Amino acid sequence: MTAQTATPLPDTRNRLSDDGELVTLPGVAAPARRVRVPLDDRAYDILVGDGLLPVTGRLIRETMGVRRAAVVTDETVAGHHLAVLSRALDDAGIAHGTIILPPGEGTKRFGSLETLLDGLLASGIERGQPVIALGGGVVGDLAGFAAAVLRRGTRFVQVPTTLLAQVDSSVGGKTGINTSHGKNLVGAFHQPGLVVADTGLLSTLPRRELLAGYAEVVKYGAIDDAPFFDWLERRGAEVIAGAGSARDQAVARSCAAKARIVAADETETGQRALLNLGHTFGHAFEAMAGYDGRLLHGEGVAIGMVAAFRLSVRRGLCPMADLERLTAHLAAVGLPTRPQDVTGVDWTVDGLMAPIAQDKKAREGRVRYILARGIGRSFIADDVAPAEVAALLDDILADRPEGPAVPAG
Numbered sequence: 001m002t003a004q005t006a007t008p009l010p011d012t013r014n015r016l017s018d019d020g021e022l023v024t025l026p027g028v029a030a031p032a033r034r035v036r037v038p039l040d041d042r043a044y045d046i047l048v049g050d051g052l053l054p055v056t057g058r059l060i061r062e063t064m065g066v067r068r069a070a071v072v073t074d075e076t077v078a079g080h081h082l083a084v085l086s087r088a089l090d091d092a093g094i095a096h097g098t099i100i101l102p103p104g105e106g107t108k109r110f111g112s113l114e115t116l117l118d119g120l121l122a123s124g125i126e127r128g129q130p131v132i133a134l135g136g137g138v139v140g141d142l143a144g145f146a147a148a149v150l151r152r153g154t155r156f157v158q159v160p161t162t163l164l165a166q167v168d169s170s171v172g173g174k175t176g177i178n179t180s181h182g183k184n185l186v187g188a189f190h191q192p193g194l195v196v197a198d199t200g201l202l203s204t205l206p207r208r209e210l211l212a213g214y215a216e217v218v219k220y221g222a223i224d225d226a227p228f229f230d231w232l233e234r235r236g237a238e239v240i241a242g243a244g245s246a247r248d249q250a251v252a253r254s255c256a257a258k259a260r261i262v263a264a265d266e267t268e269t270g271q272r273a274l275l276n277l278g279h280t281f282g283h284a285f286e287a288m289a290g291y292d293g294r295l296l297h298g299e300g301v302a303i304g305m306v307a308a309f310r311l312s313v314r315r316g317l318c319p320m321a322d323l324e325r326l327t328a329h330l331a332a333v334g335l336p337t338r339p340q341d342v343t344g345v346d347w348t349v350d351g352l353m354a355p356i357a358q359d360k361k362a363r364e365g366r367v368r369y370i371l372a373r374g375i376g377r378s379f380i381a382d383d384v385a386p387a388e389v390a391a392l393l394d395d396i397l398a399d400r401p402e403g404p405a406v407p408a409g
């Protein structure tokens with residue numbers, strides 16, 4: 001890997017500045033972007049660019065010095081991209097077996113974990129030989145958790161194949177599975193040793209999945225990066241279409257944002273909770289919808305961010321204009337913004353309050369929420385009462401528009 005010597009492009013209105021260091025990789029036509037996650041002895045690189053999969057074996061070999069690995073993927077991804085990864089590993093002299101799981105959120109459960117761990121143990125993979133997760137967030141979260149507990153901790157590599165996984169789930173080391181009590185309630189922090197995000201792989205991703213990933217991109221703007229949100233309002237259509245360099249820039253910018261927050265608070269004792277904007281509500285919507293494809297994670301996050309901003313507005317914290325701007329942008333690209341946009345689920349306030357009560361951010365029985373003083377001005381609130389949330393959800397489910405704000409206190 002060598003640093004590119006070409007003069008960097010000047011910063012313009014349409015170019016993001018914090019979008020990774022440009023690097024030239026042998027065998028890859030266009031320069032890639034490199035984002036470092038600085039975590040002491042667990043530090044690693046995220047490589048973002050078109051055409052990285054064919055050289056992923058060499059990247060793993062150079063970074064980790066291994067000759068053996070186990071690939072975990074799902075049936076859909078295997079059909080599109082496994083052969084290229086397999087050849088890349090062969091070319092790099094990395095012997096490997098492959099475990100292929102069914103696709104979809106339903107796979108992130110205890111039964112699949114057991115099957116996967118059995119398969120990995122049967123393969124004889126050692127602690128120092130990486131589990132390679134080739135897929136979206138489901139494969140990444142499940143394989144990462146399996147690696148975390150296999151032989152009390154086995155190395156692992158993320159090769160994310162969805163927009164969501166490239167901008168979010170492959171970075172930061174949150175791994176885990178869902179249970180009947182809610183999302184990601186069993187898991188571990190376990191950092192990958194390398195993330196290789198080949199943005200060319202997104203050409204086979206269905207549009208609905210792309211949009212779901214885009215919701216997490218918007219999240220970074222809404223948390224603490226108003227200029228990025230502005231840029232997405234102008235260039236979001238290009239990010240989704242994969243036109244020009246906008247998508248690679250958005251992926252690298254998102255990874256840089258996440259890397260910065262994770263480096264400051266790896267295990268979510270404080271500020272990392274900001275990455276949960278929209279998730280306390282979103283996870284509840286997902287749990288109630290039943291993880292069966294009616295509501296994708298990113299769609300739940302889009303609806304959840306609107307709910308969090310709406311709660312902020314009614315507390316007198318956030319201008320109505322910012323709620324409207326967030327809602328308008330999500331809707332403009334085709335994301336749902338209300339639970340009613342999801343068909344076939346009988347939403348109830350009680351049905352949503354139960355998974356909310358299980359939220360991992362709770363302290364001393366009180367659930368914490370990520371609220372906002374505006375776009376790019378999110379913060380952690382400890383003083384939200386369950387009755388306030390239930391009233392909000394009641395209004396949302398009844399489609400009652402937001403009225404004048406009542407300041408909290």
Ligand SMILES: NC(=O)c1ccc[n+]([C@@H]2O[C@H](COP(=O)([O-])OP(=O)(O)OC[C@H]3O[C@@H](n4cnc5c(N)ncnc54)[C@H](O)[C@@H]3O)[C@@H](O)[C@H]2O)c1
Pocket residue numbers: 074075076077080103104105108135136137138139141161162163164165168169170171172173174175183184201202203204205206209212213296297298
């Ligand atoms: N660990 C984290 O920090 C983190 C962050 C965000 C989300 N998540 C988790 O990620 C999961 C959602 O991930 P996701 O949205 O990637 O869903 P996913 O993994 O289910 O992938 C979406 C679908 O797209 C298919 N697919 C994947 N790549 C493809 C490609 N290149 N071409 C064609 N089809 C492809 C998959 O087979 C699947 O059917 C949720 O469980 C969520 O909780 C975790």
Ligand SMILES: O=C(O)C(=O)C[C@@H](O)[C@H](O)[C@H](O)COP(=O)(O)O
Pocket residue numbers: 168172174183184216268272273275276279360
């Ligand atoms: O990495 C984080 O931290 C996040 O919160 C990122 C989220 O997008 C992601 O969905 C994560 O899995 C949610 O974490 P959880 O702790 O609420 O389960």
Ligand SMILES: [Zn+2]
Pocket residue numbers: 168216279297301
């Ligand atoms: Zn998420």
